[in-house]
Amino acid sequence: MKFIKTFIVLLIITGIALGVYVFYDYQNVLKESAPIQTLTFNDVEISYKNASVEYHILNGLIPIKRDFQNLNQANLISTNIVNTLSALETDQIEITYPDGTIQNVVGVSQINLEENGTYLFKLLRTQDKTNYQFEFSVDVESRPTISISNQNPVQGELLIVEINNIPLNSQIDIDNHFRPSAIIQKDYKARFYLPMAYREAAKVYPLTLSINNQTYNYEIDVKTYVFKEIHFTVSASVSSSTVGNNDAVTQYRETIYPLYETFETEEYWEGNFIKPVEGARISSTFGEMRFVNNAKTPSRHAGIDYAIKCGTEVLASNAGKVEYAGFLTMIGNTIVIDHGLGLKTFYEHMEDITITQGDMVEKGQLIGHVGTTGYSTGCHLHFQAMVKNQSINPEFLYKITE
Numbered sequence: 001m002k003f004i005k006t007f008i009v010l011l012i013i014t015g016i017a018l019g020v021y022v023f024y025d026y027q028n029v030l031k032e033s034a035p036i037q038t039l040t041f042n043d044v045e046i047s048y049k050n051a052s053v054e055y056h057i058l059n060g061l062i063p064i065k066r067d068f069q070n071l072n073q074a075n076l077i078s079t080n081i082v083n084t085l086s087a088l089e090t091d092q093i094e095i096t097y098p099d100g101t102i103q104n105v106v107g108v109s110q111i112n113l114e115e116n117g118t119y120l121f122k123l124l125r126t127q128d129k130t131n132y133q134f135e136f137s138v139d140v141e142s143r144p145t146i147s148i149s150n151q152n153p154v155q156g157e158l159l160i161v162e163i164n165n166i167p168l169n170s171q172i173d174i175d176n177h178f179r180p181s182a183i184i185q186k187d188y189k190a191r192f193y194l195p196m197a198y199r200e201a202a203k204v205y206p207l208t209l210s211i212n213n214q215t216y217n218y219e220i221d222v223k224t225y226v227f228k229e230i231h232f233t234v235s236a237s238v239s240s241s242t243v244g245n246n247d248a249v250t251q252y253r254e255t256i257y258p259l260y261e262t263f264e265t266e267e268y269w270e271g272n273f274i275k276p277v278e279g280a281r282i283s284s285t286f287g288e289m290r291f292v293n294n295a296k297t298p299s300r301h302a303g304i305d306y307a308i309k310c311g312t313e314v315l316a317s318n319a320g321k322v323e324y325a326g327f328l329t330m331i332g333n334t335i336v337i338d339h340g341l342g343l344k345t346f347y348e349h350m351e352d353i354t355i356t357q358g359d360m361v362e363k364g365q366l367i368g369h370v371g372t373t374g375y376s377t378g379c380h381l382h383f384q385a386m387v388k389n390q391s392i393n394p395e396f397l398y399k400i401t402e
Ligand SMILES: [Zn+2]
Pocket: 284, 301, 303, 304, 305, 381, 382, 383
């Protein structure tokens, strides 16, 4: 009997001790703030919507659920499709996408936020035998960012338009007076070129981009470029065998015109374009108005003529794919390089050609030599740059810094 009494007393004492310990630790938990370490999303520190803590004690589990009063609801506007969520390496994060899809990641992760809406994040963290669970939500409204290389260009300038932060395989439509190049879309970005036709009036032209049915309106204020006038004579024999020769004209049209519609789907060029010949004199400028043999209306010179002795090396102005290399009665030995998306350079009247159609060439690579073949009155290289059927001033390509 005495033994049982002693046992009960011991049991009561143990129970009280246990209760005191539990209470003590419970107090500790309540005194502690959640061990929040900086957790960043889209480079912004996030706050938690709610948090709960599970505390292990006496080999058992005493769940303590608690809403932390000072935790605000996370409500961030994201501007980047791909975000980095930074957490501890051991943190388990469950992401619920707006469409209900669930993904589990650990630690630092790249998260794609292509779809606008609310993303729910559950962070499970185990630290010092304690499980912490935090929840936060992020409201995402992704918008594209659009950059136009110059909204005040001059006639004959080439604009580069870059669109960032768009979902993969976006629907992009361009509405502009001028004909844009093909569009390349890659890694949440898109790019295309917009040539300012040199023969079109200098005035304000609207540019409307439609990206996944959202429209973005811009104005391109095209300024006047002063084109030179030149009067000169060409002998009847040169004219009659080229511009006055129907067969030569037909051959030229059948070979060159189809190239206005073709394009490479990759961008091969990089940085500024280079002059295709070094140390030459410019004998005819871009867009020059030529009054040949006292003609009443001028013909326009769509490229730059570099006069220099025959045999001078001709270099590829930038990297690209040789789309045409051959002889045409009208313009002599000719090379056409597609640098990507249909941005092309033309090299005409050459003495010879040292590369082959289909070759990939590097910037500065030897492609042939200066000559005076075709409709030409002396040793020179006719160098021309085009997007589709619109010629652009190569001088602007030399200045590209990207
Ligand atoms: Zn020329």
